[in-house]
Structures are given as structure tokens and as C-alpha cells.
Amino acid sequence: MSESKTLAAEAKRxxxxxxxxxxxxxxxxxxxxxxxxxxxxxxxxxxxxxxxADNGITHVLVRHEQGATHAAEGYARSTGKPxxxxxxxxxxxxxxxxxxxxxxxxxxxxxxLTGQVATHxxxxxxxxxxxxxxxxxxxxxxxxxxxxxxxxSRTLHEAFQIATGGRPGPVVVDIPKDVQFKTGQYxxxxxxxxxxxxxxxxxxxxxxxxxxxxxxxxxxxxxxTGGGLINSGPQASAALxxxxxxxxxxxxxxxxxxxxxxxxxxxxxxxxxxxxxxxANNAMHDCDxxxxxxxxxxxxxxxxxxxxxxxxxxxxxxxxxSQINKVVRVDLGxxxxxxxxxxxxxxxWKAKEKKADAAALKDWWAQIDRWRAKxxxxxxxxxxxxxxxxxxDRLYALTRGRNVYITTEVGQHQMWAAxxxxxxxxxxxxxxxxxxxxxYGLPAAVGVxxxxxxxxxxxxxxxxxxxxxxxxxxTAVQYNLPIKIFILNNEYMGMVRQWQQLLHGGRYSHSYxxxxxxxxxxxxxxxxxxxxxxxxxxLDAKIQEMIDSPKAVLFDCRVDATENCYPMIPSGAAHNExxxxxxxxxxxxxxxxxxx
Amino acid sequence: xxxxxxxxxxxxxxxAGVLARVVGLFxxxxxxxxxxxxxxxxxxxxxxxxxxxTSGPPSVIEQIEAQLKxxxxxxxxxxxxxxxxxxxxxxxxxxxxxxxxxAAKAAAAKLGARILDDRGQATVFELTDAPANIASFIEAMxxxxxxxxxxxxxxxxxxxxx
Numbered sequence: 173m174s175e176s177k178t179l180a181a182e183a184k185r186x187x188x189x190x191x192x193x194x195x196x197x198x199x200x201x202x203x204x205x206x207x208x209x210x211x212x213x214x215x216x217x218x219x220x221x222x223x224x225a226d227n228g229i230t231h232v233l234v235r236h237e238q239g240a241t242h243a244a245e246g247y248a249r250s251t252g253k254p255x256x257x258x259x260x261x262x263x264x265x266x267x268x269x270x271x272x273x274x275x276x277x278x279x280x281x282x283x284x285l286t287g288q289v290a291t292h293x294x295x296x297x298x299x300x301x302x303x304x305x306x307x308x309x310x311x312x313x314x315x316x317x318x319x320x321x322x323x324x325s326r327t328l329h330e331a332f333q334i335a336t337g338g339r340p341g342p343v344v345v346d347i348p349k350d351v352q353f354k355t356g357q358y359x360x361x362x363x364x365x366x367x368x369x370x371x372x373x374x375x376x377x378x379x380x381x382x383x384x385x386x387x388x389x390x391x392x393x394x395x396x397t398g399g400g401l402i403n404s405g406p407q408a409s410a411a412l413x414x415x416x417x418x419x420x421x422x423x424x425x426x427x428x429x430x431x432x433x434x435x436x437x438x439x440x441x442x443x444x445x446x447x448x449x450x451x452a453n454n455a456m457h458d459c460d461x462x463x464x465x466x467x468x469x470x471x472x473x474x475x476x477x478x479x480x481x482x483x484x485x486x487x488x489x490x491x492x493x494s495q496i497n498k499v500v501r502v503d504l505g506x507x508x509x510x511x512x513x514x515x516x517x518x519x520x521w522k523a524k525e526k527k528a529d530a531a532a533l534k535d536w537w538a539q540i541d542r543w544r545a546k547x548x549x550x551x552x553x554x555x556x557x558x559x560x561x562x563x564x565d566r567l568y569a570l571t572r573g574r575n576v577y578i579t580t581e582v583g584q585h586q587m588w589a590a591x592x593x594x595x596x597x598x599x600x601x602x603x604x605x606x607x608x609x610x611x612y613g614l615p616a617a618v619g620v621x622x623x624x625x626x627x628x629x630x631x632x633x634x635x636x637x638x639x640x641x642x643x644x645x646x647t648a649v650q651y652n653l654p655i656k657i658f659i660l661n662n663e664y665m666g667m668v669r670q671w672q673q674l675l676h677g678g679r680y681s682h683s684y685x686x687x688x689x690x691x692x693x694x695x696x697x698x699x700x701x702x703x704x705x706x707x708x709x710x711l712d713a714k715i716q717e718m719i720d721s722p723k724a725v726l727f728d729c730r731v732d733a734t735e736n737c738y739p740m741i742p743s744g745a746a747h748n749e750x751x752x753x754x755x756x757x758x759x760x761x762x763x764x765x766x767x768x
Numbered sequence: 769x770x771x772x773x774x775x776x777x778x779x780x781x782x783x784a785g786v787l788a789r790v791v792g793l794f795x796x797x798x799x800x801x802x803x804x805x806x807x808x809x810x811x812x813x814x815x816x817x818x819x820x821x822t823s824g825p826p827s828v829i830e831q832i833e834a835q836l837k838x839x840x841x842x843x844x845x846x847x848x849x850x851x852x853x854x855x856x857x858x859x860x861x862x863x864x865x866x867x868x869x870x871a872a873k874a875a876a877a878k879l880g881a882r883i884l885d886d887r888g889q890a891t892v893f894e895l896t897d898a899p900a901n902i903a904s905f906i907e908a909m910x911x912x913x914x915x916x917x918x919x920x921x922x923x924x925x926x927x928x929x930x
Binding site for chain 2: 309315334367492497498
């Protein structure tokens, strides 16, 4: 409070007196918020009252608070703006925990406002009381309990600054009900600056110079690019394209980075990692210079760490200093915003008239082409059953040239989508990478469609995942959001089934759903269009019907139930030990079985 | 890699939950805490200093420092272990019981401990010293009737103005 008073005095501006609830709405508007995803309850009723009186913000009423958080993630990931959530105390807050954790793992900026019981009731086990800041401390970038209405506007502005600054992430502001009722001073965003949070975003010139020298000397280089490029903004993707064009280096992309580099570029090797392409993973293994740009050496990417890219020098660019040397020791760490740093590399490369080692690069590309010739994404076609890969290919083909946004759930369908759907630009691909949250995709699609009303928003789903947040179809109908839920229905938790087949002797313990809803009837019950395809021959027409429908659609695409997702690096194996298609069953070490 | 013992201090905003954030970081990521102290530095500035003694291989220590710096209310993190200008001190209250505490008192006087209380059947000593000397003192008292120990944990500061 003293802090805000000092700053306010410095600014020498008149302040405005508002109730806490009015401060919330005013602060959101001053932060440029146009949409919030929420669910009312006792402890946030004053804020809902303030929203009722003000029509400057669109509130999206979800059906479960987890849905609000994923919708806000989809909104944030597709727009580059923070996603905002408003929920009540107790269960409202605890239901938001999965989405908060998801956003923390994938660096998605969320500002989540939670109601809290009145300050005099805190600690008394009051109705719908939960220790929200305690519960969410480990799953937020930062959180606050606001006990004084005069601290509220400062805290809210800081919340936006911290959610979006540096490495983005979710924050929680917990606001007791009496604070919402009380009258206090409102400070505008320009009057507020957080005193200790000042992330470094500018790269050091010496590091950039060293990186450029290392790149110019490389004989077998690879650019390993990730979600940091998406978070940095479109200028980072543009800078990457320029760097790739200047150097002629091959580029691979993590699950979170898809779209940062155009899939149509001949320099793109596809996604890397557990279900990445043969060429991407082998290039990672055999390279002599790895340039990691905005990725974090996740275990899904590296495979077995002690056999990870043994012969390479490594450069790691990350905005979060704690990522450098966390998993893999690198030769050069650069702590900076990805876009700024890559731009500096491009500038210096041009200024120094650097040339890549053309002869060495030619040999390297020849080797990459030999790996590509394995056609690691190939699958056995069928005229009887819809192969899930075929379904994704047809979905991609029939939606090409449209304004498409893709979300996914988690599992095999997610990997097939990541492998086969081609993205040319950033912010088009929304998926739960780090946390692997089944149920992410449907509400994320709601959030994406709220931000892009005219776009074609498709959730590529599995029948198991989609049932986790199915209730949000009702939200889609309420707001006339024509989201398309394209379910690859194999009646199994497919990735669980695949692991049980490969690692657990084919003992399919509880991975088969013996009862499933009739998705077509379910769609009708929600007020959507339900479609079903069971044969390859009818798939195109049904997909077209889905695209053409002005309604939200549940598409029950019945696919080959036992198809596995290949290629695959089995647990505990290295990048050059991939299993290709269904040719062989994996032999997995006991050590590997311990890993997930 | 072998474990090393390191003393880290973090200058933090003195706000609700800041200690829980630091402790939660250690427990959540599986780092060790050997001792932890916290105290206000400047009430006007609203800052506190948290001193943590931890152990782990060098790569883990490096991660701990980086993770601490990532916490929003943390202004600065210092590792005193290899700093030549750092001073570490700890205070211990040590109780020795028994009918005859003459030997304990003599040994304690040699090691620079003060007597805080000497009534009844026990003597309470106070010693402020480097953590290793505190440990030696406790070991010296053990055969002489040591009955209880209370240690504050380490506080650290630089010799210059830093």
C-alpha cells in the first residue's frame, strides 16, 4: 500500500475511487482485455455485478472452470495476448488448477482471478474456502492474495506484467469478497511498475558473435526450434526464416514450436522427439552444431540423455536463464528474447558477410536426404478401415487454403496431427505439450474461436480425451461458436494401448472403453451437428459437410482401433534408435520401462 | 559428481508467502535444505534476507541459484561458498545436564561460549561462531552431559558494502 501511494504521489495524478469489483473491471479494460472466460459463484458476485453494469468486456460462460482455463490458453496462444479467467473461491479455484499447471508447463500467459471468502473468514474453514494461493503457488509463475482494496489495482497491473513478461506464464490474483465491496484508490497501469521483476530480454553482443562464428564453422548444423519462438511473437518466426535462408541450415521443430517455421520449406525436417521424423532425430544425433532456439531439451525431445547428440557443440537460446544447462550441458548459453537474439544473429551474419561451409553442408543434406528416403511417416493404407493417418491427411487436404486453427487433445491423435498437419505460420497450433492434459483441445477451441470468429477452428481429438471436457460443447452452442471436434475414435486410450502392447506384453489393462456415448446423438443433444464416418470412401464428403456447416460439429471418425503411432523412440533409447512403422516390436530395457 | 555444501542468500521482498515460495521450490524440485534462516533487512524497503545451506553436485547448485532468481519477489541471489569476502555465522543454545558440569564449563569457556543460565541441574551455553565450530562445540559437550541443542541455522553477509 505504501508502495502504491509513493508511486501515485510521484506520478502526481488524481486517482479515482472505485469499489474493488469496479477496480477489477477497470483494470482489465485498461490492460486491453476484451474477453474473459469465467464461471460465477458466491465469492465473485460483486465482480459479476460490475461486469453486468459494464458492457465493454465479453464474458464467456463456461461449464467447468477447467474449461475456462483451457479456453483462455487457446485464446492466448492464438492471439499472443494474455488469457483472462474469472472463477469463484474453493472449487472454482481448485478446478482451475489443471489449466494453471498446463499453462505453466507450456509458458502460456494467463491472468486468473479467483474469488476468496471475506478476509475475516480466511482460515476458519468457511464455506467454499480454499487456500488458493497455497494450492496454486506451485502451478503459477506468481500469485497474490489481495487483503487491501488499495493494493488491488497495483496487483492486477503487476499480474499482467508478470504473466506476459519474460517467459510467459499463469498468475493468480485471489480477491476476498469484502475487498470487492470496499472502496479504494484506482491506479492506472502507467503508475505501476513492479520493483523486482525485470527479465532480461536483450542478448549480449559477445554471445551473438560467438554463436555466429560457431554457425559459420559448422559442418553438420541443425536449428532445433521450439515454443519460445511462438511466445516471442511473429517477428521471431520471421527472423528464424531469415536465419535459415541465410545459412541453409536444416530446421526441426518441437511440438510446441510447430508453425514457427513453414512446413512447406525444403529445409524443414519435421517435428523431432519421441514421435518425430527419422531425419529430424538422426540429424539431431549426428550433428556437429546444435542451435537450440527457444526450446528446453524436454525428455520427449531428447530421449536417453547420456546418448543425446554425443558429438555436437550446443548453443542454447532461452529467455529463462534456469533452462540453460538444466538438462543438457551446452557450450554457449544465450539468455534473451528469441526474436531479438535471432535478429541480432541475422544482422551480424550479414554484416560480417559470413558464409556457411557449402561443401560440408552439401554432404550433410545428402545424408539427411538418405534419412528422409526412409519415409518414416509412411503407413499401410486400407480401403476398408479409416486409418487415423489417412483421416488427418484428408482433413489437412480439405482445409488447405482456409483460415485454419488446430487444437488437439492428448495421445496418439495429437502425435498424428503434429506429424501430418502442416503449419505455415505461428499461432495456428494449440496443444498441451508439457503437461499432456487430456481434455485441453475442446475448450481451447472455444477460446480460439472466440478470438477468431470467422476462422475454421478444429479440435483434432480422441474419444477418450474429449469426454473429459465434453461439457464445453454447450458453451460453444451458447456463443454460436462453430468449432469442429474431429474425433479419431478407436475406442481405446490409444497411446496407453500402444504402450501396453509394446512394453507390457499386450495386457490391455483398462485402456478400452467398453461403453461410449453415441457422439452423433450427443451432438444433437447439445444442439450441434453430429457426423459419423466409418469407411474411407465416405470420409471426404463427411469432412466437407463438417467444414460447410455453420454449426459446431462433433465428428465421430471411426478409425482402425489398433493402429500404432510411428516412428517412435522407445523409452530409454537414443535418437538414432528409432522404431519405424509396425515392422518390429520394441525391445525396451527395464530401465526404459521405468520412464513414462 | 560429488555433493558440495553451499551457502546461498536471497534478498527478497518481505511479502506474504515468500518463504513458502523458497521452501516450496526446494521441496518441489527435490533439492536439500540443511539449514534456513530468514530475517528482515530493511523495514522501510520491505526486504528480507533468506540464507539457505544446501548440498548437491555443482550442476544442481547452479540450477538452485537459477531457480531462486526466477522467483518474482527475489531481487538477488548470492553464493557465498567460494566468495572470499563472505562471513557465515550461526548461533547455538546448548544445554548440559548433570550434578557436576565443571568440565563442560571449562571446555565451553575455551571455545568462547557464554553461560546464559546455570541454575538447577543444567547449564545453558550460547555460542555464535562459524557453523563448523558450532558442530565442534556440540561434539565437545556430548560426553560432558549434553542434553539438548537448539541451532539457528546460518546467516551470511559480505565483508564489504555488498
